[in-house]
Amino acid sequence: MERIPILRMGKYLLVTIQIDMQDQTALLLQEDLATMVEKTGAHGLLIDVSALEMVDSFIGRTLVGISDICRILGATTVVVGIRPAVAITLVELGLSLGGVKTALNVERGMAMLNAAQDA
């Protein structure tokens, strides 16, 4: 079973999604992330999807789910690296990722997490 690695960067966690997630991989990622947030006390989570050429409604819902779970555990999630064409498709699908923070790239996402921290 493929498992997506979760990297620890100081107060934050970083996940880079590079494969088209199947149901099981997505569920595992959710569980791993929830466990990691609790264990490390991470304040934020960055999910980089710049490697994905397509984000279907399943991945979209998974991202919303992860964001909700981490928020409940006290960590802010920022999804970064969504490509322009992907953004257009998501909105056309009616999935505008409401409630999920997004940023152009990892650097901006990190700045957003730092700002959320200070607030």
Add this chain to the structure above:
Amino acid sequence: MERIPILRMGKYLLVTIQIDMQDQTALLLQEDLATMVEKTGAHGLLIDVSALEMVDSFIGRTLVGISDICRILGATTVVVGIRPAVAITLVELGLSLGGVKTALNVERGMAMLNAAQDA
């Protein structure tokens, strides 16, 4: 095919809609904007519609779509210059542009973007 120009103003992009957009023009504008936001790393987008005497439901939905797409890409959209009569018609059509930030004019819109930046 008509193409609506996108101007770069420092950290922001400015689009002035002066013609009644047809489907193709609107789709092109969406794509051009998504590409520009990614390329320039713009933090905000101002859409001036003061030249429009009428905003129908198609244009209304296009504005909401653009706002959603840019948000996913990390940029804030502010629609400025909606005329009083247009605002009345929009609400009568049941299109109150929920989720889209609006301001009276470009100056106010710019102030709104600056405030969103600092937040």
